[in-house]
Amino acid sequence: MLQDMRENSQGTIAKIIIGLLIVSLSIWGMDAIVGGFSGEPEVATVNGEDITEREFLRVVQMESQRRLSSMEQPDPAMLDEDQIRADVLDSLIQEQVLTQDASAQGLALSDADIDALITQMPQFQVDGQFNRDRFVASVRNLGMGVGEFREAMRKQYVVNQIRSGIMQSGLVADANASQLMRIQNQTRNFRVVQVPASAVADEVEVTDAEVEAFYQDNKDAFRQPEQVDAAYITLSLGALAEKIEIDQEELQAYYEQRSGDLAREERRASHILIEDGADAGQTMATIQERLEAGESFEELAKEFSIDTVSAKDGGDLGFAGRGVYDEAFEEALFALDQGQVSGPVKTGFGVHLIRLDDVRRSEVPAIEELEQQLRGELARERAQEKYAEVRAELADSAYAADDLAGPAEELGLEIREARGVTKDGGQAPFDHAGLVRQLFSEDVLESGYNTELIDVGDSVSVVARVREYREAQQLALEDVQDNIRANLEVRKIREILEERAEAIVAGLEAGESLDALGAGEWEQFEDQERNAAGVDAQIMQTVFSLARPNEEKASYGTAITRSGVAVIALDAVNEGDAEGGVDLDQLRSFMASLEGQREYAAYQQFLRDTAEVSRP
Known part of the structure; x- marks a missing residue:
């Protein structure tokens, strides 16, 4: 049989098939060949068009990573995978509906348009020029192929065109904006008389019977949750660094290496700042023309700059080092030669022209002044590699051990104890949800294993085990009666105050x-x-919620305060100013933006409601 197979593989037909396979692989890849036979599974169909499982899983992975990166303490165990998958599928269905709508309206981008957009994106550029290697690497880091990325851009761009068109069409009547401005700027005249809690405290008496009745009616509120006492080992980069000794020769070499960074450079800048709006380009061009014609930078700053504080001084911002300004501003400033003026620089504040006026550099401090700082830096640098090594050893040792004594002795670490940890957590490090969840897991709580090694902070890892478990229990009345009595007293005082008011x-x-x-x-x-x-x-809050008083009689109200209760008499409502100006323009724009958002949300919902969606 083997001989027959060998002879057939040398035949003409076999060679043709192999040739076609090679061509297919080189052009489309293995997915095209496999997909050609089996078809690509879908997770939903929208108006007859499929959302593929591959696309769905890719977006699920990206969304999971996004949610992890937004956590203060990233922990994959905290992710709700089912919710992520549901959210992603809903978003893909909505995207498909919007994309189909854009196509129906004849909105499309050509391949040349896509190329132009990609080459202009700064994240794909090196030294201001498009770099294909960076582009391909960035796209692959997203878990996408180049073709997939281009198609995603095509969809997103045309959808954004519709969204922008609808959102920018939001309108608001001038009368409505003026009315809201008048209400916002309104002031009120009022009187207040305070009745302090101390004035009625002597009238309050809480009996033992009332305390017991409250306890019996609210027993669930007086249950002590299940708790554990835990033993744990903490491994931290800081602790490792403290054990590393740096001799004087190493310190001197590090000081000389860092001397360039230790000499702080500060630059004195002046700027002209304008708003980043539709007319920004023309305004900036006018300023630059007048500068080239010989007009004073200082006078132009006074005339054009919306930074009114620095404009009074000709745009002068004084001396500052790195880390003070916006990143784009700083990058432009530190690229200038003295006396040079930058091109337009866009930041979150607007568009700037920046002039470098002066540069000063401080002397490098003596090594004695920086000794403690440099020793700490060098020790932490040395500890980085050791931390990774010890962390791996601790993870393996704790996983295999029946307790923490062996790993602690082996690595020279201290075993500590935490008492009264509940499922809601406890003191650090048991304020980390992932560590607490492991502590109360079946393997750790019932089977007596150690937890996994959990990263609870920046270069801080913990492994723990349960020493003692205490079930939830009802707290006795005598243990909580003082708190109940105090709460009932506060409640009665408030009731009396409200009646008095x-x-x-x-x-x-x-x-x-x-x-x-x-x-x-x-x-x-x-x-x-x-x-x-x-x-x-x-x-x-009460003053501005009261009805307008009439000419003869005030409007009255009450408000519970920290010290008691206040009785309020509203005497007059003074209309606010609604004259035209920057504030009114901003309010009008804000209201129009909200209206545009509502209209777009309604448009999205209409498309979604009328779409035919099926989910296998």
């Missing part, structure tokens, strides 16, 4: 005076804004 309001509305009501004296406030400083926030 309502009685005062009723008397005032009936025409009685504060003296007759025995309620103290009014404190007067005039022209107070919504965010007025020096007035309790709860009082201000």
